[in-house]
Amino acid sequence: VYQFAKQRDTASTPSSQPTTSPAPTSGPQTETVTQLSNTQHQMFKTMTKSLNIPHFLYAQEIDFSGLSKLRSRLNHTLAKVPAANDLTKLSFLPFIIKAVSMTLTQYPILNARVDTDPKTSKPVLVMRNQHNIGIAMDTPSGLIVPVIKNVSSLNILSIASELNRLQSLASNGKLTTPDLSGGTITVSNIGSIGGTYVSPVIVEREVAILGIGKMITIPAFDEEGKVVRREVCNFSWSADHRVVDGATMARAAEVVRAFVEDPDSMVVHLR
Numbered sequence: 001v002y003q004f005a006k007q008r009d010t011a012s013t014p015s016s017q018p019t020t021s022p023a024p025t026s027g028p029q030t031e032t033v034t035q036l037s038n039t040q041h042q043m044f045k046t047m048t049k050s051l052n053i054p055h056f057l058y059a060q061e062i063d064f065s066g067l068s069k070l071r072s073r074l075n076h077t078l079a080k081v082p083a084a085n086d087l088t089k090l091s092f093l094p095f096i097i098k099a100v101s102m103t104l105t106q107y108p109i110l111n112a113r114v115d116t117d118p119k120t121s122k123p124v125l126v127m128r129n130q131h132n133i134g135i136a137m138d139t140p141s142g143l144i145v146p147v148i149k150n151v152s153s154l155n156i157l158s159i160a161s162e163l164n165r166l167q168s169l170a171s172n173g174k175l176t177t178p179d180l181s182g183g184t185i186t187v188s189n190i191g192s193i194g195g196t197y198v199s200p201v202i203v204e205r206e207v208a209i210l211g212i213g214k215m216i217t218i219p220a221f222d223e224e225g226k227v228v229r230r231e232v233c234n235f236s237w238s239a240d241h242r243v244v245d246g247a248t249m250a251r252a253a254e255v256v257r258a259f260v261e262d263p264d265s266m267v268v269h270l271r
């Protein structure tokens with residue numbers, strides 16, 4: 001009883017002295033110089049050049065429910081009957097890469113690069129017919145962006161195989177210069193690690209990049225006002241605002257959304 005009363009007294013006395021002592025000082029700050037790794041050095045050069053590009057950010061929430069169901073169905077089949085190259089599983093990315101390529105057919109400006117006309121010294125757009133989609137990859141040595149070439153000529157299974165091939169070479173540090181060059185647009189799926197939104201940085205010789213956040217499950221209302229389960233994911237586009245206006249970026253992003261939200265609609269375009 002006495003102890004209880006004493007504790008209560010102490011707690012209720014505003015002028016009581018603090019019982020904690022200040023953190024001990026740990027000496028002066030020290031600084032150590034570290035050289036950049038090769039990958040950091042490359043990232044430093046590339047990203048410094050990207051500072052010259054005025055970025056326009058456009059973000060949208062995509063309903064992944066249909067894609068998620070389709071992926072589960074296909075993965076169920078692939079687990080029993082593997083596809084070529086022993087492919088037994090598809091992630092979301094091959095579908096998104098295909099949707100981006102199909103959209104580039106309608107919006108070729110997003111596959112272009114900015115250059116300077118040597119005769120007039122005026123800026124020009126260089127249009128490119130092949131969709132060479134760079135994929136940002138997190139590897140033991142840091143950020144690497146290998147390129148899936150000519151995506152419009154590939155189906156979703158062959159995109160997945162190529163993605164696996166590049167991912168395996170990247171994680172073993174065995175990518176070659178051809179694997180890393182010739183990109184015309186980039187996709188960065190940071191959502192496989194985490195994050196809702198990302199503000200992706202356009203790389204030189206490209207005018208757009210797509211950043212993908214983490215897919216999450218949310219309660220939503222259906223058309224009858226009933227609460228339903230939805231899987232959603234945020235897509236964040238950055239475009240070079242010197243040559244791509246907001247309306248063009250928004251229209252193209254809406255085409256990607258339509259393909260991803262209704263993946264069956266991609267079937268008619270597949271090769």
Ligand code: CAO
Pocket residue numbers: 089090091092093094135136137138139143163167188189190191192193212213214215216233
């Ligand atoms: N939201 C939720 N889950 C996701 C997801 C997302 N956006 N993206 C992938 N996943 C899931 C996959 O479906 C898979 O799940 P299951 O095991 O259930 O099938 C799991 O996460 C692992 O996917 P993955 O990473 O192996 O495959 P991927 O094709 O989606 O991505 C790659 C491949 C190489 C892009 C990815 O591994 C990676 O490196 N991401 C980081 C990119 C990055 O660093 N970007 C920042 C660049 S700027 O610094």
